[in-house]
Amino acid sequence: MLGEMPISSPGHEFDVAIVGGGPAGLAAGMYLARFLHSVIVVDAGDARAKLIPKSHNCPGFPDGVGGSELLGRLKAQAQRYGAGVVDGRVAGAKKRDGTFVLTTTFGTIRARRVVLATGIVDKAPAIEGLEEAVAAGTVRLCPVCDAYEAVGKRIGVVGPEHLALKEALFLKEYSGQVTLLANYPEDISDAARGMASAGGIEIWDTVEDLVARATGFGVVMADGAPMRELDVVYPAMGSDVRSELAVALGAECDAQGYVLVSRHLETSTAGLYAIGDVAEGLNQIAVAFGHAATAATHIHNALQSRPES
Incomplete structure (x- = not known):
């Protein structure tokens, strides 16, 4: 044997x-x-x-x-x-x-x-407490696997525009609030912005940091705007x-x-x-x-x- x-x-x-x-x-x-x-x-x-x-x-x-x-x-x-x-x-x-x-x-x-x-x-953003966030389901790595679990939630997608836009459009079928996250306005081209707008996807241009919480993320904006909230983040990297x-x-x-x-x-x-x-x-x-x-x-x-x- x-x-x-x-x-x-x-x-x-x-x-x-x-x-x-x-x-x-x-x-x-x-x-x-x-x-x-x-x-x-x-x-x-x-x-x-x-x-x-x-x-x-x-x-x-x-x-x-x-x-x-x-x-x-x-x-x-x-x-x-x-x-x-x-x-x-x-x-x-x-x-x-x-x-x-x-x-x-x-x-x-x-x-x-x-x-x-x-x-x-998988490539993922440098989020403090990333492993814990994955375990809690507030960072998800595969929309094909688990977009169903994000139905109706506030979803943020981070990554280069050619990957992030495709993933955001997929996730838009599951939630009315899907947002592309970028550090600088130049990170997302005019063409991608047009496609995002047509698909009902928001763009937050001056994201400075993502602060993990028990039930989601606080989004710190570099332009001094008030902190915004997300339930789930999908890296598309x-x-x-x-x-x-x-x-x-x-x-x-x-x-x-x-x-x-x-x-x-x-x-x-x-x-x-x-x-x-x-x-x-x-x-x-x-x-x-x-x-x-x-x-x-x-x-x-x-x-x-x-x-x-």
Whole structure:
């Protein structure tokens, strides 16, 4: 049984190594273990899902589920079927004679196939108490996930205009009061102002600071105007894609760093797969599960030399 293997032993070999312990990586580990493959999931402990105070759009949880609880359930499910889930980081990777060699914080591991589920890191403004605000739901990172929870609230959107305006227009469907926040008038072009006005979106031009409160934010204005109030702030600042390992292994990425994949989630490097947020697409838990199932099935058939439809 995999649970009896010396997982931390240098040079240990697996059918599949999965880098990333978020929903995509853990679901892939569960699938592959149920396909009777030896699998190790290397979990750095920094899954984006940990930031979710409670998700109400994760299928199967009508009352919502916290990110940490969901990750715990997924880890237990993967381990139940024999996947090894190990705390650690992958510092380097190379492919030699058809085998992947990963250098980790607990030793060297080798695998016939590798799945990258390394995700992304959201960019956010420098707000004091940001982590607490995310946990309280007064800073939200994904309108596709939780705009429903912001229905009727006073919403502020911060970020470069091409991202912030798009997000503000999306959120306007949920609230009558959506505001773009800028430090200086020149931060938002005349064209963007026209589109915002047409969409019923306010613009506050001289925002100096956001002061976190238990139920929202006080907005300090640099022009001396009275402090204004918001219930929720959405950063629309983009993200950093964790595709360094993909690049090290020769996989092609797009201009933003997302790993390019086939319909089976295989990268341009044979035997290397990328699933979840690191592969461009809708950054959703449900998508991560679909990616995991698709990649795991393709890997299983490839390892068994079965044709894939």
